Amino acid sequence: MDGDLAAAIRAEAAALGFAECRVASADGAIPLSAGRLRQWLEAGAHGAMDWMETTAERRGSPQALWPEARSVIMLGMSYAPATSPLALADEGGVGRISVYAQGADYHDVMKRALKALARWLVARAGGDLKVFVDTAPVMEKPLAEAAGLGWQGKHTNLVSRDHGSWLLLGAIYTTLALPADGRSGGDCGSCTACLAACPTNAFPAPYRLDARRCVSYLTIEHKGPIPTEFRAAIGNRVYGCDDCLAVCPWNKFASAAHAHLALAPRAELTAPEVADLLALDDAAFRQVFAGSPIKRIGRDRMVRNALICAGNGGEAALVSRVVALLDDAAPVVRGAAVWALGRLDPARFAAEAGRRREGERDPAVRAEWESVAIAA
Incomplete structure (x- = not known):
């Protein structure tokens, strides 16, 4: 029955626009994440994102946030672009906006789809559940890797064999005991394209990000004056930065046809x-x-x-x-x-x-x- 239920969940998720849907255990799926997060915070690499520090204990594992959780359903929604985000790099008169932000707010799009899947699941199998999109203390990327959606690349984002670096992640924590899919394997090998592409050298080492140097952090999260040392490197980026994502070789398998229609770019936001x-x-x-x-x-x-x-x-x-x-x-x-x-x-x-x-x-x-x- 559990296997049949897991297959039915994947089918329903696909019908709701999710490109990926896999399951991880809520217990012990990401044993190293709490320690790595603590080291990152102690280094101050989170910058002014104080909420990362205040919620660190609850981020360490799904059951630290919700002890009753037994399974985590990890879902990925594609936002693969139809054209290269790097195409406007030399157009000084226009601003570059990260691909994910050129359409509807993905928080709203994913939350609606997650709630629809949650209602379907409760009607089908019962249990209690909680849905999360980005704003809760959830380690989405390690959990997605544990569930088999892909792996965390050297740019610290998730890399998928089928969708490259273009997946937005959401999670459903449930009290149901579902069969875990397990890790899918895969790695970046010797490739360092994403590290070399960063305009502000925000990666002190592979798999480590110093948010204080990241253009996405500086243009979105940082509230004060942008430090002088990074201004020239920002170029014409007015919201976020896709460079490390855009150069990932795995993107050759991604297709804009798999992107969720609600995330399609608005013409006025592609090159304002x-x-x-x-x-x-x-x-x-x-x-x-x-x-x-x-x-x-x-x-x-x-x-x-x-x-x-x-x-x-x-x-x-x-x-x-x-x-x-x-x-x-x-x-x-x-x-x-x-x-x-x-x-x-x-x-x-x-x-x-x-x-x-x-x-x-x-x-x-x-x-x-x-x-x-x-x-x-």
């Missing part, structure tokens, strides 16, 4: 004009990014990111927009505008600095005026 992003106020930001995961970073961080891109792109036509943002209410925006202006138009920067620097009340923005002037 930096000029348009610089013009966003709060209302326009909410309108443009409604239903997108990007909405959670808020307008100020998006405009900060767009200013970094403007400074890197060298588009003289953006100078007037950048100057206007020197008066923005948000210090993080004003500071980024100072840096961008110094890159785009040194003469205009000098003129603006003469009348603005002493009157700036925010110490971080004032430091931007000083540091750019020194660099010039």
